[in-house]
Amino acid sequence: MLDQDAERPVLRVTGKLLTAALGTVERAMPSIPSNTSDLEIDLSGADALDTGGAWLIADLKTRLEAEGRSVTIVGASDDQAALMAAVTKAIPEDESPEAPPTGFIPLLDRTGRGTVDAGKSVVSLLSFFGLILTRLVGVLLRPWRLRFAALFTQMEETGLKAVPIVALMGFLIGVVLAFQGAAQLRQFGAEVFVVDLIAVSVLRELGILLTAIIVAGRSGSAFTASVGSMKLQEEIDAMRTLGLDPIEVLAVPRILALLIMLPILGFIANIAGLFGGGLMSWIDLGISPGLFISRLYADVGVWQLAIGMIKAPFFALVIGVISIWQAFQVEGSSVSVGQRTTASVVQSIFLVIALDALFSVFFSEMGV
Template identity: 55%
Template sequence: MTQGGNDTQTDPPRIAVDEGRVVLSGDLLIDGVAALSCDVDTAQGVDIKQVGRMDTAGAWFVLDLAGRIGGQGGTVPITGASDVQQLLLDTVSANMPGGDVPQAKRQSIADVIEGVGQSVHGSWRLVIEVTGFLGQVMAALATLVIHPRRLRLTSLVHHMQEVGLKAVPIVTLMAFLIGVVLAFQGSVQLRQFGAEVFVVDLIAIAVLRELGILLTAIIIAGRSGSAFTAAIGSMKMREEVDAMRTLGLDPVQILVVPRVLALIITLPILGLIADVSGLVGGAMMSWIELGVSPSVFQSRLVANINLWQFSVGIIKAPFFALIIGVIGCYEGLKVGGNAESLGRLTSTSVVVSIFLVIVADAMFSIFFALVGV
């Protein structure tokens, strides 16, 4: 009776260092392993031959101890385990974070080529889908020309206020600072040659042809394009878009067209505001840094900059607006039923819009150079 009672008693776990090995003894159970501690800096292995019973917590303690002793070099040997104990150690090791994780498979040349092919195929499918969506938008816009009463005027005015009027402060400040920077940097270089007056030409051409409308489009892509994706994506998550289709309403006509039209109308106006603000900033810095008075700045601007310099920038605006609006709404309609897809596609909308705007600007620059404008 006494022997049976002794069989069920727990033998407290003990830890010691003997001849460079950490020796564990007793029962390694969840109730006792937390209190074990020992200086194991000089140890070279773990011996559990004297361990009696061991549960999952005890096995984890042994494996963690071996890992701490091994440091960056991996785990040290664990000796003295019975078959049952070794099986438990292997099971716990396989389920520990980073335990027995197979090494990453080395990619062969064929794998790399396959990955490139899949990326190209995915990009091509995206181009086809966006082109098809652009066709739907253009068809909806053509329908408005035939049936003007289908235009949702209230929605159009609302979006013009959101993407146009409310964007005026940030566009104005951005363009003003760009003009200041151009004048300051240009003056540093032109002063070396005594050609300070040519800073007027530098500012006018850079702002009117390129930077004014390009940076405005980038700001609108980050501000309004992402807002389009988030708004339409939220409606998609709440199944409002599906409800529209069930009622026989066209989401492109109701959700996309007013937003795209609002951008097409307001972006040239914002571009004009950016041009004026950029010239004002450049004129102010030229006066401060170079002593070019506003009257001299104005006279040189009128004498050397023709209308085409301004028109080249404004001509780009509707195309940039179409890119931003179509991409923003397209990504919004792709949103699934979770918030993760909404955030991911909102970021994608901004990145793709800015990329395509820059590509379009480069193509316009090449075209105008070829025709001599």
């Protein structure tokens, strides 16, 4: 409460001035008349004071003193005086630091920096891609340098263990195509063309594309996370100091495993897709397996399969290079591993789809 009767105004603090009560206290705080030049704050009635309470007093004192008025604090116990002194000392001097500039200029600044960074990462990715290619060729020329144990472990991890999910995915895609295709084609009485529909879309596009997407999510992320955490723990630096080439030890077996296993997985997805499509055509449209297979032979050329399979190694290279490149960008803390893993999956799926679109244009221009 404010006592104005004394020769100079005294602000008497009574009861407990604690952080939890600051809201109420601030509202109940008497306003200090602007004509007072001398204020006394009497703490003798305060039973309890913590940093929050001390801040309230100290802040008031600083503000009034900034206006040229003088404030004296009286009646504080030794502990309270020590606390007041510590809090007063700790209050940041510059209350409002210069606000960061807003508006057009910073936007321009961010855009510029972002563009330069994007350009830099494209250059870095391309040079990494070149590095990987030279190492891959080097290993092919000198196969005894290849780390077979690592290669087979990675083939098992990325290939063998992915077979169930890839086969199931292919099967379901076949089922869905048969189901949706049948509904449309029945309107023209052209149910039997569902065989062509399934075979062409699965073999040419969907089988390999969806396999690549699953592998990017499954193995690409695993590559980035595992190699990224090695980078974080300085294992990659340790390799370099021991004369081991991290590209040769870590990247080559992983990328080579993908190059070998992705076509095989794609082929499995194709077969499963045809099987699912055939099964559904039989159940839904009454196209017998014999008829399905003979239409397959008659209408669908081997090129449809080849076009799908040709793309597989390219997708494998994209997934492998992106995921290892992202892993090598990890730095600082484990947060970075998470960010890089996410980026790795997003970028490899995006690039796989973009590459597929390019192939699509290329093959149709080539007339196959």
